[in-house]
Amino acid sequence: xxxxxxxxxxxxxxxxxxxxxxxxxxxxxxxxxxxxxxxxxxxxxxxxxxxxxxxxxxxxxxxxxxxxxxxxxxxxxxxxxxxxxxxxxxxxxxxxxxxxxxxxxxxxxxxxxxxxxxxxxxxxxxxxxxxxxxxxxxxxxxxxxxxxxxxxxxxxxxxxxxxxxxxxxxxxxxxxxxxxxxxxxxxxxxxxxxxxxxxxxxxxxxxxxxxxxxxxxxxxxxxxxxxxxxxxxxxxxxxxxxxxxxxxxxxxxxxxxxxxxxxxxxxxxxxxxxxxxxxxxx
Amino acid sequence: xxxxxxxxxxxxxxxxxxxxxxxxxxxxxxxxxxxxxxxxxxxxxxxxxxxxxxxxxxxxxxxxxxxxxxxxxxxxxxxxxxxxxxxxxxxxxxxxxxxxxxxxxxxxxxxxxxxxxxxxxxxxxxxxxxxxxxxxxxxxxxxxxxxxxxxxxxxxxxxxxxxxxxxxxxxxxxxxxxxxxxxxxxxxxxxxxxxxxxxxxxxxxxxxxxxxxxxxxxxxxxxxxxxxxxxxxxxxxxxxxxxxxxxxxxxxxxxxxxxxxxxxxxxxxxxxxxxxxxxxxxxxxxxxxxxxxxxxxxxxxxxxxxxxxxxxxxxxxxxxxxxxxxxx
Numbered sequence: 074x075x076x077x078x079x080x081x082x083x084x085x086x087x088x089x090x091x092x093x094x095x096x097x098x099x100x101x102x103x104x105x106x107x108x109x110x111x112x113x114x115x116x117x118x119x120x121x122x123x124x125x126x127x128x129x130x131x132x133x134x135x136x137x138x139x140x141x142x143x144x145x146x147x148x149x150x151x152x153x154x155x156x157x158x159x160x161x162x163x164x165x166x167x168x169x170x171x172x173x174x175x176x177x178x179x180x181x182x183x184x185x186x187x188x189x190x191x192x193x194x195x196x197x198x199x200x201x202x203x204x205x206x207x208x209x210x211x212x213x214x215x216x217x218x219x220x221x222x223x224x225x226x227x228x229x230x231x232x233x234x235x236x237x238x239x240x241x242x243x244x245x246x247x248x249x250x251x252x253x254x255x256x257x258x259x260x261x262x263x264x265x266x267x268x269x270x271x272x273x274x275x276x277x278x279x280x281x282x283x284x285x286x287x288x289x290x291x292x293x294x295x296x297x298x299x300x301x302x303x304x305x306x307x308x309x310x311x312x313x314x315x316x317x318x319x320x321x322x323x324x325x326x327x328x329x330x331x332x333x334x335x336x337x338x339x340x341x342x343x344x345x346x347x348x349x350x351x352x353x354x355x
Numbered sequence: 356x357x358x359x360x361x362x363x364x365x366x367x368x369x370x371x372x373x374x375x376x377x378x379x380x381x382x383x384x385x386x387x388x389x390x391x392x393x394x395x396x397x398x399x400x401x402x403x404x405x406x407x408x409x410x411x412x413x414x415x416x417x418x419x420x421x422x423x424x425x426x427x428x429x430x431x432x433x434x435x436x437x438x439x440x441x442x443x444x445x446x447x448x449x450x451x452x453x454x455x456x457x458x459x460x461x462x463x464x465x466x467x468x469x470x471x472x473x474x475x476x477x478x479x480x481x482x483x484x485x486x487x488x489x490x491x492x493x494x495x496x497x498x499x500x501x502x503x504x505x506x507x508x509x510x511x512x513x514x515x516x517x518x519x520x521x522x523x524x525x526x527x528x529x530x531x532x533x534x535x536x537x538x539x540x541x542x543x544x545x546x547x548x549x550x551x552x553x554x555x556x557x558x559x560x561x562x563x564x565x566x567x568x569x570x571x572x573x574x575x576x577x578x579x580x581x582x583x584x585x586x587x588x589x590x591x592x593x594x595x596x597x598x599x600x601x602x603x604x605x606x607x608x609x610x611x612x613x614x615x616x617x618x619x620x621x622x623x624x625x626x627x628x629x630x631x632x633x634x635x636x637x638x639x640x641x642x643x644x645x646x647x648x649x650x651x652x653x654x655x656x657x658x659x660x661x662x663x664x665x666x667x668x669x670x671x672x673x674x675x676x677x678x679x680x681x682x683x
Contacts, residue, residue, distance in 0.1 A: 079484035086481045093514035153399035172403045180615025182632045191410030301513045313510040
């Protein structure tokens with residue numbers, strides 16, 4: 074069906090998408106300081122990472138910020154998704170939706186610049202107390218990540234069958250109970266994928282972070298960016314290989330767990346249906 | 356709305372038995388509901404107003420305010436019973452009069468447009484052939500397209516540095532094949548930057564295209580074939596018009612981020628690759644000219660708004676404002 078042209082087009086396309094990543098990994102094991110000239114297998118750049126305090130502390134800061142930003146963004150994103158899906162009419166709904174989506178389309182240089190100038194203005198009001206650092210980076214990442222989380226959760230929430238929630242309410246559940254017992258399990262998979270997505274977005278962010286950070290809050294991408302600007306650096310390749318490996322493992326495990334959980338949930342649901350209405354199921 | 360409908364009407368009859376307690380419960384439920392609704396809308400709204408819109412207003416203000424040393428003067432001044440509004444448009448006048456800025460704007464739009472066209476040219480056949488693969492294979496093909504998203508974007512761009520460098524993999528390979536004697540100058544040129552942008556944003560083009568193409572009914576093509584259309588003609592008359600929504604969405608998803616891109620021009624571009632985000636960055640970090648950087652930021656919004664408005668216009672009938680981000 075696909076033909077020779079189709080197959081070679083796909084192959085070339087995937088090669089284009091994966092070649093840089095493969096090259097990055099291969100040359101992380103290169104002995105030479107010349108990144109692109111192969112001179113022999115070596116793990117010296119990996120050793121260099123683990124003795125490089127700058128990188129190690131940047132990794133710690135990045136993980137801390139990404140964890141905080143992703144968690145806050147998923148909470149805010151869930152609320153925003155609820156507002157968009159469940160409340161069809163409220164004052165300023167169009168403006169609300171525009172606000173949720175704006176961070177997706179506004180270039181990051183603008184987001185970063187405006188937040189920084191805002192924080193500087195706040196510092197002025199606070200009498201020169203310096204805000205910049207982990208706190209400001211966290212806020213900046215959260216406002217970008219919230220938009221992504223809201224989009225992911227909204228897509229799932231609009232598919233949730235409301236009649237189950239109404240049934241729970243008819244059976245005497247309070248709104249919070251309905252949320253915890255019915256809605257939350259139904260959207261849990263999208264919450265997990267929103268968290269993972271926003272975690273990687275935050276872990277990867279350079280531009281906004283560069284505007285908002287202070288000397289004590291240099292994240293890994295900011296450090297890599299400053300080294301990559303100066304030229305090729307084999308330690309960057311080693312860092313890249315480790316992240317690719319971790320992301321690969323993480324994505325694989327996550328998709329396995331989620332697929333299995335989803336299947337189990339569907340089976341349980343089907344079993345419940347069969348039990349409840351043996352006739353209708355047939 | 357549905358909130359009130361969901362209270363079973365039977366509860367009115369049951370109040371006799373439950374008495375005051377159930378009324379209390381109902382009142383409590385109503386209160387909690389109103390409170391819940393307000394906070395569900397209010398908390399994310401407040402957060403984004405405070406940390407997204409208000410900061411932009413600060414930028415707007417700084418771009419038109421007069422400076423006094425390092426201090427920005429207030430826009431409004433109240434003295435002797437009169438309120439004066441001071442707005443300094445010098446920054447915008449400078450933006451409009453300096454040919455460098457104008458050139459940078461045009462160059463940003465040009466690069467973004469070239470990247471969009473290239474992504475469409477590579478991505479359309481790619482997405483089309485994906486839909487022709489075996490149905491069992493398709494989810495894997497889709498996953499393989501989206502997988503690079505999960506690895507660091509910065510590192511993938513950095514990887515191209517190693518490939519395209521004068522001493523890079525591509526040059527070494529071509530020299531090894533004796534196709535070239537001297538290394539080709541690829542890094543820090545419009546070529547390297549365009550490759551980096553196409554590489555980064557290609558999945559944004561492929562995925563929406565695939566989404567619309569996979570939904571197209573194959574029996575329409577069969578019918579066209581039966582009626583005597585050549586496969587090529589059937590493709591142009593049926594498949595392409597059916598995938599119009601995907602083409603528009605994909606083009607938006609490539610054009611909007613590339614026009615304001617900073618990291619790729621900075622790492623892979625050279626002196627000839629003028630991009631507006633880089634100018635903003637330089638005004639802010641190198642020249643420390645905050646009002647000028649703010650003015651550039653404000654004028655950049657225009658670059659984004661024009662395609663967005665067009666996009667929403669074409670998406671009429673869809674979810675209006677939600678279309679901008681919902682497609683992503």
